[in-house]
Amino acid sequence: MKIALLTYSTKPRGGVVHTLALAEALAAAGQQVTVWSLGRGGDTGFFREVSPAVALRVVPFPDGPADETVGARVLRSIAVLRKAFSQSASSYDIVHAQDCISANAAGPCIRTVHHIDHFTTPELAACHERAIVEPHAHVCVSGAVATELADGWGIKADVIPNGVAYDRFSTTDPAARDAWRQRLGRYVLTVGGIEPRKGSLDLLEAYALLRGPHPDVRLVIGGGETLFDYRDYRARWEARAAELSIEPVVLGPVPEPDLPSLVAAADAFAFPSAKEGFGLAAMEALAAGVPLVVRDLPVLREVFGPAARFATTPAALAGELSAALTVPDPARRTAGRELAARHTWEAAAERHLAFYNRQGAVSSASSR
Incomplete structure (x- = not known):
């Protein structure tokens, strides 16, 4: 299975730690995994070494103007990542975004909702909403967040907890x-x-x-x-x-x-x-x-x-x-x-693979 995991940064935030650990566990299980991210501040790699079994695509993201707002930076992040990823998107069996920026950039995808934010900046609020309603399948790392998703949007998500090193x-x-x-x-x-x-x-x-x-x-x-x-x-x-x-x-x-x-x-x-x-x-x-x-x-x-x-x-x-x-x-x-x-990453990878296979079965059934 060719899997693309998308995240928004190379820095050590929780969602990025999750993405890399999941990618390595999926690769260890025999899958072809590529992690896509933006390289901010001149970054060409992630905050830690990543298993060579995982392919990395770090998209350069140059600094914006000094007066760039957070909303404008988010929109530019989405545009830069979307332009780079769109050239390869069709080559993957699974496209899985880990945050609202990468979900907006990825096109049709699976989305992990790690937690639900409440933004007041218009650009951020709109991006957050699209990143919830547009993906065709959802994963949450806890039942509490899955309940928020169900109560707020009527979306049913599979719950797959994080692993830990x-x-x-x-x-x-x-x-x-x-x-x-x-x-x-x-x-x-x-x-x-x-x-x-x-x-x-x-x-x-x-x-x-x-x-x-x-x-x-x-x-x-x-x-x-x-x-x-x-x-x-x-x-x-x-x-x-x-x-x-x-x-x-x-x-x-x-x-x-x-x-x-x-x-x-x-x-x-x-x-x-x-x-x-x-x-x-x-x-x-x-x-x-x-x-x-x-x-x-x-x-x-x-x-x-x-x-x-x-x-x-x-x-x-x-x-x-x-x-x-x-x-x-x-x-x-x-x-x-x-x-x-x-809480092992091996168990998390196994559950993700079962989830991916179910999505493939649903897609095949709907195409018939």
């Missing part, structure tokens, strides 16, 4: 972990950058409360590569940090080889996202055996169940983080490791 996060180098601890001391980690969807302001408020009982614990923030402009939100976050007299450690994007040891060396992992489809970074923390505190959302209850602690407010988040830092919980830790170990 369990071995990579569960067996990290002790020397690398020690290096992070020597550099940072004790710390609560979050990965995903500073942006509204990640609940960054709530985490800041929670950390200010956490410092009372745990003055030696730092807040460390990794990741943050994004297409969108969150400068205003970041400015509010920095102003509030100054008001609270706290100085979180903002690492920015972390080199891929260094990420597992950074996660494994953390004393707790905070995941206060306001909207998620699965929570891949949080699942990686469970693989590493790190106590996990997440926002109490239906999707995160579904995915993490007894393996996580849940909180709805900054005060509750601080309380659960404090408990995670002080109260040993081997049962929850074991549950987390077992949960992460069950």
